[in-house]
Amino acid sequence: MKIYVAQNSGFCFGVKRALKKTFDAAEERKKRIFTYGPLIHNKQAIEKLTDLGVESVDNVESAKESTLIIRSHGIPLSIYDKAKKKNIEIIDATCPxxxxxxxxxxxxxxxxxxxxxxxxxxxxxxxxxxxxxxxxxxxxxxxxxxxxxxxxxxxxxxxxxxxxxxxxxxxxxxxxxxxxxxxxxxxxCLATKVRQESCADIAKKVDAMIVIGGYHSSNTQKLFEISKKYCENSIHIETSDEIPFEMLEGCEKIGITAGASTPEWIINDVVKKIENKGGD
The missing domain is CATH 3.40.1010.20 (4-hydroxy-3-methylbut-2-enyl diphosphate reductase, catalytic domain)
Incomplete structure (x- = not known):
């Protein structure tokens, strides 16, 4: 069995930047820290942030006199004015x-x-x-x-x-x-284009394709659509616990790609489990 991992997969620049700003803020912890909506569309990464005391809100009223991190997706312009009036410190992690x-x-x-x-x-x-x-x-x-x-x-x-x-x-x-x-x-985004092209290239040459990422992640859903177009035996999972090994039986070439909000450790875990199963 041969495993092909897309070179362009996992965290994109914007997500890495947003996470760094959030982890840095959590380390300094001058005030309570909130993100405006889930920072990224990945349940496992959000759980790690929750453990650090970083909570998600969907309105500025819930974040009075605190630190509010704007996620990479950005927010409407009016939210900035509302936050200022509520004495909220803004850390803007909107992707450039x-x-x-x-x-x-x-x-x-x-x-x-x-x-x-x-x-x-x-x-x-x-x-x-x-x-x-x-x-x-x-x-x-x-x-x-x-x-x-x-x-x-x-x-x-x-x-x-x-x-x-x-x-x-x-x-x-x-x-x-x-x-x-x-x-x-x-x-x-250029990273999106390259990621999608890389996904298509691998999907064309494998017997099964695994797309890793949050079920609410837009870019992951797009990768799955592209993968399915070139490889009918395509699977969308969030973690290694969801690998449907019955769909991989008899497959000699397996492709793997991941959405922009998928941590590297989740990708590595999927690869390792497939390798171990293949060696059984």
């Missing part, structure tokens, strides 16, 4: 790539453009971006959403950083058919 999307949305909204966000309307990153243009953006998750748009003379399009390039291109093609002036900003 996400901040760029927020600033583009803000800039073009102020210039009179109608902003279109391609992404999941329920994802915190998209909710945050929309909050930088006063929650007035059109949010499109798939091709069918284009028909619901009221086209204006000037439009600006940005992307949730974790969507697939295939989705971006497909929706842009449909928007271009109807739009007048259309300013396109492909804001898919």
């Amino acid at each position: 790539f996400v901040r760029r999307v927020q600033e583009i949305a803000r800039e073009y909204y102020n210039k009179g453009y109608k902003v279109v966000i391609i992404g999941n309307p329920n994802h915190p990153e998209v909710i945050g971006i929309n909050g930088w243009c006063d929650n007035n953006a059109y949010i499109i998750e798939n091709d069918s959403g284009v028909k619901d748009i009221e086209f204006t003379p000037k439009m600006c399009v940005v992307a949730q950083t974790t969507i697939t390039l295939e989705k971006w291109n497909s929706i842009i093609d449909k928007l271009s058919e109807k739009a007048g002036e259309l300013r396109e900003f492909n804001t898919i």
Whole structure:
């Protein structure tokens, strides 16, 4: 049995940065520490933060006179003002790539453009971006959403950083058919692109593909979709305890990739368990 682990898997730059800021704050512990929403979409990592006394809240009222860490997904612009009024210290761990999307949305909204966000309307990153243009953006998750748009003379399009390039291109093609002036900003994160390409490359050559990551992680879900496209025998798990060994029986080549919120120790644990089982 041969195991192929995607070179580009596990924590991305934005997640590493957010975790470092959070662990540093927990070590200093000047005040109670909260994160605005779960810091990352990984249950095991969140449990470690909880052990350090870092709690998650979904509104600033619950974090009065404390330290509030903004997760890598970012937040609506209005939350910063609310936090300031509540005497809350902000540690901003918004991913720089996400901040760029927020600033583009803000800039073009102020210039009179109608902003279109391609992404999941329920994802915190998209909710945050929309909050930088006063929650007035059109949010499109798939091709069918284009028909619901009221086209204006000037439009600006940005992307949730974790969507697939295939989705971006497909929706842009449909928007271009109807739009007048259309300013396109492909804001898919480079790490996301490389991660997805690496996943596809491995999925094409293996008998089974394992995608590791939180079930609520958008980028992990995208990896699973890509993996399934090239390898029907694809499995999405959170930890090594969920490995369905019956699906790996008779497989000579097994591929492994992981979402941007998956700790390295979880990836290593999955690899080790498969290796040990293969040696039985």
